[in-house]
Amino acid sequence: MEPYRGGKIDGIDKGPELGLWELDLRSEFPLLFVPHKETRSKIPHSEAIDKCSDCAGKGEIVCPTCNADREPGFYKENQMFKCPACYGRGLIAHQDGSDTICKNCSGKGVLPCVTCTSRGLVKCQTCQGEGSVLKRSVAIVKWKTLLTRKVSAASSAASVPEEVFHKAKGVQLCNTQAYQCNPAFFADSYFLNKFSSDVIGDRSPVPPAARIICERHAISVVPVTRVTMAHRNSSFSFYIVGLSRDIYIKDYPKQFCWGLCCCFDWLSI
Numbered sequence: 001m002e003p004y005r006g007g008k009i010d011g012i013d014k015g016p017e018l019g020l021w022e023l024d025l026r027s028e029f030p031l032l033f034v035p036h037k038e039t040r041s042k043i044p045h046s047e048a049i050d051k052c053s054d055c056a057g058k059g060e061i062v063c064p065t066c067n068a069d070r071e072p073g074f075y076k077e078n079q080m081f082k083c084p085a086c087y088g089r090g091l092i093a094h095q096d097g098s099d100t101i102c103k104n105c106s107g108k109g110v111l112p113c114v115t116c117t118s119r120g121l122v123k124c125q126t127c128q129g130e131g132s133v134l135k136r137s138v139a140i141v142k143w144k145t146l147l148t149r150k151v152s153a154a155s156s157a158a159s160v161p162e163e164v165f166h167k168a169k170g171v172q173l174c175n176t177q178a179y180q181c182n183p184a185f186f187a188d189s190y191f192l193n194k195f196s197s198d199v200i201g202d203r204s205p206v207p208p209a210a211r212i213i214c215e216r217h218a219i220s221v222v223p224v225t226r227v228t229m230a231h232r233n234s235s236f237s238f239y240i241v242g243l244s245r246d247i248y249i250k251d252y253p254k255q256f257c258w259g260l261c262c263c264f265d266w267l268s269i
């Protein structure tokens with residue numbers, strides 16, 4: 001909604017208002033699989049002129065300072081406020097008993113309303129005094145990538161959190177892209193076939209107001225090496241994860257520990 005200042009509008013007389021799915025948004029399309037994008041587009045032929053409801057089409061409303069809480073159309077003009085400098089006397093008293101005329105109110109003792117100069121009315125901000133507003137429909141379109149991820153870790157790597165696997169680099173076994181992906185087929189692995197169809201079966205539900213543009217299905221193998229270190233009677237292990245060899249240490253101290261715990265002992269073995 002914005003003030004209507006005259007001129008031509010793109011209204012229903014220019015053609016039928018298009019439905020949301022009829023809009024041509026090809027120029028707005030994001031790259032595939034971006035996490036999020038949002039655009040706002042004016043819907044063609046959706047403009048209309050309306051009387052401003054805030055001022056009932058008058059372009060002015062009662063002054064909120066000197067006519068607060070008055071019904072629209074009933075207001076008082078020339079409301080004055082007592083001058084704060086001379087407390088309404090119009091004169092300023094001095095130590096020696098003399099008086100001078102108050103400069104703040106020029107001796108009147110009262111001041112007009114600062115908001116409306118005591119007209120009682122101010123310009124309506126909604127229509128900027130025009131009395132009419134231009135309304136239009138805007139389509140807010142959001143693109144989103146819905147993600148379903150699954151990890152099947154070997155039992156010896158079971159204590160590595162899934163997040164670590166998601167971030168790690170692995171060897172890609174398949175990577176397909178289609179409007180709707182089918183489970184991958186590996187001639188020699190019943191396990192992978194089942195894993196693939198489980199992931200596809202668990203795909204995120206698409207909200208009713210949304211449509212799918214494209215799907216992608218990828219499976220990667222992430223190598224994990226478990227290293228166990230022993231020193232006297234105690235031992236500890238860490239994992240080397242992925243092709244980029246990220247290190248994962250369970251319960252790694254979150255803050256600098258000042259060497260008071262055992263972690264430095266381990267590092268100096």
Ligand SMILES: [Zn+2]
Nearest residue numbers: 063066113116
């Ligand atoms: Zn006022």
Ligand SMILES: [Zn+2]
Nearest residue numbers: 083086102105
């Ligand atoms: Zn005064």
Ligand SMILES: [Zn+2]
Nearest residue numbers: 052055124127
């Ligand atoms: Zn208005």
